[in-house]
Amino acid sequence: MSVLTLVRHAQASLFADNYDELSPLGRKQARLLGEFWARRQIDFDEVYCGPRARQRQTAEIAGCACTQAGRAWPEPVVLAELDEYDLGSLLRNLAPDLSRQDAAFAASLENFRRDENGPGRARSFWKMFEALTTHWATTACPVAEVEGYPDFRDRVERGLRLVMAKPGSGRRVAVFTSGGVIGSSVRLALAAPDRTAMEVNWRVRNCSLTEFIFTTGRFSLDSFNALPHLEDPVLWTYW
Numbered sequence: 703m704s705v706l707t708l709v710r711h712a713q714a715s716l717f718a719d720n721y722d723e724l725s726p727l728g729r730k731q732a733r734l735l736g737e738f739w740a741r742r743q744i745d746f747d748e749v750y751c752g753p754r755a756r757q758r759q760t761a762e763i764a765g766c767a768c769t770q771a772g773r774a775w776p777e778p779v780v781l782a783e784l785d786e787y788d789l790g791s792l793l794r795n796l797a798p799d800l801s802r803q804d805a806a807f808a809a810s811l812e813n814f815r816r817d818e819n820g821p822g823r824a825r826s827f828w829k830m831f832e833a834l835t836t837h838w839a840t841t842a843c844p845v846a847e848v849e850g851y852p853d854f855r856d857r858v859e860r861g862l863r864l865v866m867a868k869p870g871s872g873r874r875v876a877v878f879t880s881g882g883v884i885g886s887s888v889r890l891a892l893a894a895p896d897r898t899a900m901e902v903n904w905r906v907r908n909c910s911l912t913e914f915i916f917t918t919g920r921f922s923l924d925s926f927n928a929l930p931h932l933e934d935p936v937l938w939t940y941w
Contacts, residue, residue, distance in 0.1 A: 703915050704873040705924070706866065707746075708884050709735070711756040712763075712909040716941040717823065721789075722755045724763075731909035731937060732760045736767025738931030744874070749776045750865055751878035752784035760909065761878040778878070783861025786880035787854050792834055795847040800837055807833050828940075832904055835882075839900045851896060858886040866916050881906040888912065891923040902926075908939045 712735075713728035714721050724732065739745075745768075751761040758780065765775040801808040810830040817826040839851040849857075861883075865875060885903030889896065891914060906912070906927055913924040932938060 703917050703920075704866075704871065704875065706862075706914045706916055707874075707876045708887060708912045708914070709760065709764075709876060709878045710881055710884055710906050710908055710910050710912075711754070711760045711878060713939045714756045714908075714941060716827075724756055724759045727937070727939065728756070728760070728908060729763055731932060731939075732763035733767050734937075735760075735909055735931045736764035737771065739764070740768050740771035740773045743773070745774050746776060746876045747870070747873045748865075748868065749778040749876045749878070750781050750784060751778045752786065752880065752883070753780050753782055754786060754880065757784070757786075757878045757880060761876075764878075781861050781864065783857050783864065784877060784879045784883055785857075787835075787838075787851075787882045788849060789831075791848050792831075792838060795845045796838060797830075797834055799845055800834060804837075807837070828904075832900075835900050835903070836897065839896045854882070855886050855889075855896065855899070858883050859890055862887060862890070862921070866921070871917075884912050887914070888923055888926065891921050904940075906940075908941065 711724070712731040713725045715723045715725050749761060749765065751757045758778070761778045765778070768775045797811055801811055807830070810833055814823070814826040814830040817823045838848070865877065881903045882899070884906050885899040888902045889899040892898070907929060909929070909932065911928045911930070912926050915922045915924050929938060
């Protein structure tokens with residue numbers, strides 16, 4: 703059997719001008735992950751990552767820590783299929799459409815806009831965005847500018863199958879991606895409803911490890927959201 707380890711990117715820069723950039727804490731999380739793998743003598747046959755900067759940076763920093771400790775680190779392969787759903791597009795294009803249909807969501811969106819520069823902005827953002835992504839994953843999406851959840855789900859599955867279809871047995875593969883991809887991968891392994899993917903998505907911590915066992919015709923969840931490299935809970939984050 704082979705092992706597929708999905709790594710959620712380390713902490714990005716929420717509410718900064720450019721979200722798609724690791725924060726100083728995120729860089730520390732990624733470095734600690736690479737150092738943990740090196741100490742445990744965990745080497746990978748292949749490494750993949752999504753195209754976002756936060757995904758590639760996490761792979762680069764973790765890999766650098768491994769090589770500095772004398773461990774091998776394959777050159778990461780970028781796969782577009784492992785990209786996250788487009789957060790900006792959901793906010794720009796789907797949120798206004800949902801606000802017109804759902805008064806509770808409209809109020810939640812207004813609360814976020816009111817708190818956008820205040821101390822409660824993170825809480826109001828997560829409340830609003832959880833409702834938005836749940837709607838996106840469970841309702842037909844007629845907005846042309848938005849990738850529908852079925853298309854996203856199928857894209858993720860296609861990426862996973864590209865990775866798993868490579869020849870060889872007993873492979874150890876690392877994939878650096880984002881919470882939505884991990885949620886959809888767990889949903890696939892459990893044959894669960896689409897809503898489950900979003901419920902899982904919101905629990906995935908930055909730089910956490912979710913592992914699957916795979917062979918031809920088998921894709922099984924082995925562990926979820928583990929942080930053996932981040933012993934201090936102060937380092938546990940969600941964006």
